Amino acid sequence: MAERSTISSQRRKALFVLLTPITLLLGAFFLIPLGIMVVYSFLEPGLYGGVVWSFYPYNYGRIFGWPLGGGEEFEPLYIQIILNSLYYAALTVIVTLVVCYPVAFWVSRMGPLAKNIVLFAITLPFFANLLVRIYAWLLLLRPTGAVNTALLSLGIIDQPLNMIFTEFAVIVGLVYVLTPFMFLPIYASVERLDWSLVQASQDLGATPFQTFRRVILPLTAPGIAGGCVIVFIPALGNFIVPSFLGGSKVQMTGNVIERQFLQARNWPFGSTLAMIVMASVLLLVLAYTLWMRRAANNERLAGAGHV
Amino acid sequence: MSKRRFSSGWTALHIYGAAFLIFLYAPLALITVYSFNSNALNMAVWTGFTFDWYRTLFGMQPAGAAFDAAFTENPDRIFGVLRNSLIVALSASAISTVIGTATALATARYDFVGKRIYQALLFMPMIMPDIVLGIALLIFFVGVGFKLSLATIIIGHCTFLSSYVYIIVAARLAGMDNTLEVASADLGAGPVTTFRRVTLPLIMPGVIGGFLLAFIISLDDVVITYFIAGVDTQTLPLFILAMVRRGIRPQINALAVLLIMFSFVVASAGLYFRSRRN
Amino acid sequence: MRQVSEQEVLRVDGARKSFRTPESGVVTPLDGITLSIRNNEFLTLLGPSGCGKTTLLKTIAGFEELDEGEIFLEGRAMSAVPAHRRPFNTVFQNYALFPHMTVAGNVGYGLQVAGVKRAEETARVTDVLRLVGLSGLERRKPAQLSGGQQQRVALARALINRPRVLLLDESLSALDRKLRQSMQIELKNLQNTVGITFIFVTHDQEEALTMSDRIAVMDKGRILQLGTPAEIYDTPKNRFVAGFIGTSNIFSGTLAKDGGTSRVDIEGGPAIAVTADGFASGDKVDVMLRPEHFALASGRTGAGGSLDAVIENIVFVGTDLHLHGRLANGLPVVALERHARGAGALSLAPGQTVTLHYQATAPHLMKSQAA
Numbered sequence: 001m002a003e004r005s006t007i008s009s010q011r012r013k014a015l016f017v018l019l020t021p022i023t024l025l026l027g028a029f030f031l032i033p034l035g036i037m038v039v040y041s042f043l044e045p046g047l048y049g050g051v052v053w054s055f056y057p058y059n060y061g062r063i064f065g066w067p068l069g070g071g072e073e074f075e076p077l078y079i080q081i082i083l084n085s086l087y088y089a090a091l092t093v094i095v096t097l098v099v100c101y102p103v104a105f106w107v108s109r110m111g112p113l114a115k116n117i118v119l120f121a122i123t124l125p126f127f128a129n130l131l132v133r134i135y136a137w138l139l140l141l142r143p144t145g146a147v148n149t150a151l152l153s154l155g156i157i158d159q160p161l162n163m164i165f166t167e168f169a170v171i172v173g174l175v176y177v178l179t180p181f182m183f184l185p186i187y188a189s190v191e192r193l194d195w196s197l198v199q200a201s202q203d204l205g206a207t208p209f210q211t212f213r214r215v216i217l218p219l220t221a222p223g224i225a226g227g228c229v230i231v232f233i234p235a236l237g238n239f240i241v242p243s244f245l246g247g248s249k250v251q252m253t254g255n256v257i258e259r260q261f262l263q264a265r266n267w268p269f270g271s272t273l274a275m276i277v278m279a280s281v282l283l284l285v286l287a288y289t290l291w292m293r294r295a296a297n298n299e300r301l302a303g304a305g306h307v
Numbered sequence: 308m309s310k311r312r313f314s315s316g317w318t319a320l321h322i323y324g325a326a327f328l329i330f331l332y333a334p335l336a337l338i339t340v341y342s343f344n345s346n347a348l349n350m351a352v353w354t355g356f357t358f359d360w361y362r363t364l365f366g367m368q369p370a371g372a373a374f375d376a377a378f379t380e381n382p383d384r385i386f387g388v389l390r391n392s393l394i395v396a397l398s399a400s401a402i403s404t405v406i407g408t409a410t411a412l413a414t415a416r417y418d419f420v421g422k423r424i425y426q427a428l429l430f431m432p433m434i435m436p437d438i439v440l441g442i443a444l445l446i447f448f449v450g451v452g453f454k455l456s457l458a459t460i461i462i463g464h465c466t467f468l469s470s471y472v473y474i475i476v477a478a479r480l481a482g483m484d485n486t487l488e489v490a491s492a493d494l495g496a497g498p499v500t501t502f503r504r505v506t507l508p509l510i511m512p513g514v515i516g517g518f519l520l521a522f523i524i525s526l527d528d529v530v531i532t533y534f535i536a537g538v539d540t541q542t543l544p545l546f547i548l549a550m551v552r553r554g555i556r557p558q559i560n561a562l563a564v565l566l567i568m569f570s571f572v573v574a575s576a577g578l579y580f581r582s583r584r585n
Numbered sequence: 586m587r588q589v590s591e592q593e594v595l596r597v598d599g600a601r602k603s604f605r606t607p608e609s610g611v612v613t614p615l616d617g618i619t620l621s622i623r624n625n626e627f628l629t630l631l632g633p634s635g636c637g638k639t640t641l642l643k644t645i646a647g648f649e650e651l652d653e654g655e656i657f658l659e660g661r662a663m664s665a666v667p668a669h670r671r672p673f674n675t676v677f678q679n680y681a682l683f684p685h686m687t688v689a690g691n692v693g694y695g696l697q698v699a700g701v702k703r704a705e706e707t708a709r710v711t712d713v714l715r716l717v718g719l720s721g722l723e724r725r726k727p728a729q730l731s732g733g734q735q736q737r738v739a740l741a742r743a744l745i746n747r748p749r750v751l752l753l754d755e756s757l758s759a760l761d762r763k764l765r766q767s768m769q770i771e772l773k774n775l776q777n778t779v780g781i782t783f784i785f786v787t788h789d790q791e792e793a794l795t796m797s798d799r800i801a802v803m804d805k806g807r808i809l810q811l812g813t814p815a816e817i818y819d820t821p822k823n824r825f826v827a828g829f830i831g832t833s834n835i836f837s838g839t840l841a842k843d844g845g846t847s848r849v850d851i852e853g854g855p856a857i858a859v860t861a862d863g864f865a866s867g868d869k870v871d872v873m874l875r876p877e878h879f880a881l882a883s884g885r886t887g888a889g890g891s892l893d894a895v896i897e898n899i900v901f902v903g904t905d906l907h908l909h910g911r912l913a914n915g916l917p918v919v920a921l922e923r924h925a926r927g928a929g930a931l932s933l934a935p936g937q938t939v940t941l942h943y944q945a946t947a948p949h950l951m952k953s954q955a956a
Contacts, residue, residue: 008650010667011417014498018413019425021406022469030432030440030466033447037439040446099327106324109317118324120578125331127520127574129527131547132563136334138555139341139350146337149351179331230434237436240529244551254438261442261534271446274439285434489648490681492668494695495746501669504698508685 034278040271049265059272078256082276085252088167089235092174093228096182099175100227103183104190119187126180134244137173138164141245165247173241178234182227189223222295229288237277253277335567342560350557360561385546385562392526392543394457399464400472400521406465407472407521408514412506415480416488429474432467440467441534448535455537463535464525471524472517475581479513512583519577523570587625587780589798594782595622595645595750599654602640614640615651616806622750627776627783629793632803633829638786641803642752645784647671658749674743678755680735682727688714688738689723695746713741716778733764740772744779753785757792769795790830794818802826823951827873834874834918837953842866849950854914858890859948869953876907876921878947881939889944894918896937908933 044056058068063082067074107118125133140146143160151157163169193216201211239254246252253273260270341350345357359369366382410429414422432440444463445455453459487509491501507514529544536545543566550559597620603613614637622628630638643649645656647668656663663671674695682691689710696706714720717737727735736756743751757765757772773796776783787793793800794814801811802825810822821827824835838849840861847861849872857872864870879892894910901907901924908920920941933939 010498015413015417015419018409018417019419022410022425022429022473025406025465025469026428026432029444029447029462031428033443034435034439036446036450037443099330102320102323103327106320106327109320118328120575121328122331123578124571124574125335127523127527127570128335128567129544129547129563129570130529131544131551132338132566133334135547135551135559135563136338138551139337139560140334144349144351146351149349176330176334233434233436237438239438254436257438257442261445267442267446270442274442277436278439281434281436281439484679484681486677486679486681487683489668490675490677490683491694491698492648493646493673493675494698494742495669496694496698497667497669500698504694505683 037271037274040268041275043268045266045268049267051268056268059269062269063272063276078273081251081256082253082273084250085236085254085277086280088170088174088252089232091171092178092235093182093231095171095175096179096231097186097224097228100179100183100186101224104187104223107187108190108193122183123180130177130240131244133177134173134241137169137176138244141169141172164245165249167246167250169245170242170250170252173245174235174238177241178231181230181234185226185230186220186223189220189226193219222292225288225291229284232284233281236280338560338567339564341557342564344557347557350555350560360557361565364558364561388541388543388546391457391540395460395464395532395542396522396526399461399468399525400518402461403465403468403472403521404514404518407469407517408476408510410469410473411476411480415477416485429470432470433474435467437528437530438534441531444531445534455535455540457540459535459537460532460540460542463531464528467531468521468525472514472521475517475520476510476513479510483509512580516577516579516581516583519573519580523573523577526573527566527570587777589626590624592624593621594624594659595784596620596657597622597641597645597654598657600641600644600651600656601653602644602649602651613637613806615644615654618654618806618808620801620808620811622782622784623799625780625782626798627773627785627796629785629787629797629800630803631787631790631793631800631829634788636803637806638788638803639754642675642754642784642786645750646673646675646752672746672749673752674746674748675752675754676736676739676743676756678758680727680739680759682735682738682742684727686726687723688719688725688727688730691727691738692742692745694742699746709745713745716744716775717741732760733768736760736768740775744775744781748781750782750784753783755786755788758787758789765792772796794830802829804829820949821873821951824871824873824954827871827949827951832876832919832921834876836872836874836916838870838872840864840866840868840870840950849948851912851914851916854912854916855892856890857892857948858945859950860945861950864950871951871953873949873951874943874947876919878943879920879941880943881920881922881941889942889947891940891942892918893938893940894920896933896935896939898935899933906933908939910939 040051041059042055042057044052044054045059046052056068058066058072061067062072062075063078065074103122107115107122110118138145141163142148143162143164145164147163148157148160152160197215197219198211201215202208206214236252237254238252239258242250242252242255243258246255253276257270257273257277260266260273264270340353342360343356343358344350344353345359346352346354357370363369365385410425413419414426440463444459444466447453448455448459483506487505488501491505492498496504527544528542529548532542532545533548536542541549543562547559547562547566550556550562597618600615600618601613602615603611605611614635616637618637618641620641630641632638640649644651645663647663647666651664658672683694686694689707692713693706693710696709701709710723711720714723717740719734719737719741722730722734727738730738736759739756753772757768760768769792772783785793785796794817797814799811799813800817802809802817804825810817810826812820817826817830821830827833827835836849836851836854836857838851838857840859841848841850841856842861842865846858847864847866848856848858849870850856851872857874859872892912894908894912896908896910898909899906900909904924906922906924908922910918910920912918918941920939
């Protein structure tokens with residue numbers, strides 16, 4: 001009986017060798033740091049950037065309204081900034097969705113060669129340096145930038161438009177940077193779309209709008225949902241785009257976190273803000289996962305055999 | 308009638324798609340044009356072609372008479388930054404390729420308790436906003452007394468690059484018939500020989516693709532590096548960040564163009580390998 | 586030339602394996618299998634999908650472990666020996682050819698990993714490729730070959746190691762019917778040439794009958810019957826085996842012995858005259874009559890019996906006519922008439938009542954499974 005287990009003991013050994021590195025890496029340098037961050041958000045900020053090891057719920061209090069007082073006041077500005085960030089992230093999702101959805105259909109109807117070339121062309125800018133891509137928009141949008149210069153010289157305007165350091169600039173920057181994240185999942189679901197279903201819908205007398213709403217939209221919904229989630233997440237926590245294109249006027253939670261860590265040196269409060277970002281992200285991902293699971297179950301129950 | 312409507316819709320879609328591509332590439336094209344514009348005062352106005360911004364970036368004297376030496380960068384500095392970036396990107400992507408590939412082999416070829424937990428865990432670093440991961444690592448490294456250095460940047464990059472490599476290699480393994488490994492064992496090859504002769508050659512395009520994409524993501528990373536680089540270690544993106552914060556100068560355009568070109572070449576190779584069939 | 590001997594080469598002893606799946610709960614693909622495989626024989630494991638035949642093959646090959654029991658190769662226990670050290674080779678259902686290697690690379694792989702010298706490898710690859718009729722295709726990649734050629738590469742690759750036992754897992758099922766039939770003959774000839782024990786897994790009873798020295802019919806993790814094709818076909822042990830192999834008419838009834846003659850009384854219907862050694866009067870039995878045991882012509886001599894049936898459908902398949910009809914009690918019956926050009930059988934029409942005659946030795950009695 002003892003030697004029977006040689007095959008499974010070999011498998012166990014192999015699994016141990018294969019899984020140990022990732023376990024150590026993500027355990028030590030991902031889960032533990034995040035755990036410490038959670039702990040930090042409940043610690044009292046010490047002088048000069050340190051922490052005091054006692055339970056201290058007032059970091060959350062400063063944001064949500066139960067402050068300790070004495071310099072640590074409730075500041076409605078933080079809720080405002082958090083809500084603004086959620087709003088900018090949501091707006092970015094909507095704009096990227098509207099921009100990418102038709103493009104996905106455009107690409108999916110191409111011949112194989114053109115399709116590969118265009119897909120490659122759409123994916124490639126994602127790999128250009130993030131800073132460089134945002135910097136490019138700084139060059140485009142600033143008062144002496146390309147857009148203003150062109151409009152002025154064409155005589156369309158006689159004063160430079162005030163575009164940089166506005167919400168508009170931040171949204172444009174986020175949309176530009178995050179477009180590939182929206183495009184790829186949508187494209188994947190459009191590519192899987194069975195066009196005979198669209199023809200069947202037309203054949204049954206549906207108008208193009210009805211076909212879109214009743215057939216195309218539900219069938220591409222998983223891609224849309226996936227794209228929305230993976231655009232929303234980096235948009236929410238972004239601080240490079242608002243710090244380049246929003247200046248001091250348009251702030252997102254990321255900018256406040258950065259300042260708490262690198263200037264104010266209040267790490268517990270910075271951790272608290274990061275916790276709020278992380279919690280929003282995890283809630284969103286959880287909702288998405290549950291929704292996808294329900295959709296998959298429904299499909300299985302319906303016994304849909306088509307791929 | 309309906310055919311005509313369809314084709315006019317198709318034309319509109321063509322125009323829309325072209326506009327989308329212009330939206331993606333125009334900003335990058337603009338920097339490229341600016342980087343060759345000799346106008347030092349207003350980039351938006353073309354005054355002539357020059358290589359000076361590239362020359363001065365690397366400490367060479369400008370060829371145009373109009374420029375004084377004040378524009379010239381210190382070459383030691385930029386080469387030091389380049390060196391740092393390459394060390395980080397090469398080490399982090401090499402380590403991540405090994406770890407990500409090993410993990411992909413485990414989840415693709417074995418059933419074990421907690422497999423779904425691992426798979427979920429591997430997605431976490433990718434969905435975690437950079438800033439959260441960056442500050443968590445900062446608190447951790449400072450807390451346990453790691454000196455912030457190139458090593459901390461490499462470790463930090465590995466935490467999320469491993470997941471990228473994992474996904475690419477796991478996709479490759481999912482597309483590979485696992486009876487090939489069984490067949491290899493059947494023909495007398497031990498596990499190591501089977502891996503070397505059968506599994507590895509077949510997933511190699513995925514491994515190389517994963518490595519190259521990890522390399523370029525590491526090379527371009529700003530946010531996480533920003534938090535866990537010590538005061539005296541700078542990578543290329545941090546160097547650009549500092550340059551832009553000091554004020555927009557034409558040398559930034561030159562450096563940006565070089566970085567874009569390099570990223571595009573490496574990423575193209577990575578995408579090619581990732582999608583290659585046997 | 587191949588010599589099948591009584592000498593045992595491989596023995597499966599009390600093999601048991603079960604596992605839990607999320608879809609169907611506990612599955613038991615091997616429920617206590619004991620099987621002795623003779624040197625150089627062609628043994629087929631035959632059964633419907635899910636009967637455990639592929640699992641049995643995989644545990645012999647070493648790809649899966651037994652929960653209980655043991656596999657012995659010439660008396661040596663195998664369970665501690667990993668797959669790559671077992672002197673067995675497998676021809677996989679989907680061939681499992683390495684797509685990144687040439688034909689020669691695939692075939693020579695087993696020799697390379699065993700450390701055989703380059704020159705010997707080349708010579709043996711050439712030999713075995715000639716044996717399977719693939720000379721000249723050494724440098725092709727598997728993707729450039731037809732299904733039949735891939736099949737031969739898989740065969741050559743498995744044979745080159747000179748395994749003690751060759752395991753074939755539904756190896757012909759991916760081929761189209763014509764090619765499959767010619768490969769059946771070829772495989773049999775090949776075995777005669779190389780003289781290796783073959784264990785062949787299939788769900789195709791025709792294939793099993795064509796090629797095997799012995800067939801093990803499996804269902805639900807057990808071996809129902811082990812015997813030569815003729816034994817399995819003529820004297821199946823129970824209703825399942827009779828139904829799985831060939832076409833058959835199986836009637837349930839009660840045995841009645843009356844002096845020298847015996848008969849089976851079919852519930853609500855006619856009686857069938859049988860010879861009933863080893864059964865007692867009053868036993869619940871199943872009686873099997875193959876379609877070819879019936880004759881329309883009544884002029885035969887000797888004891889026997891007949892059944893009246895109303896023809897519902899006549900299927901012409903070239904060599905034969907299949908007559909589908911019903912007995913008076915509504916049970917379906919199939920009879921087979923050899924087709925002779927211009928003969929009267931063609932004048933039959935649905936609705937007509939015919940008398941199906943059989944000889945006394947034709948009905949085969951089996952213990953009823955319901956009992």
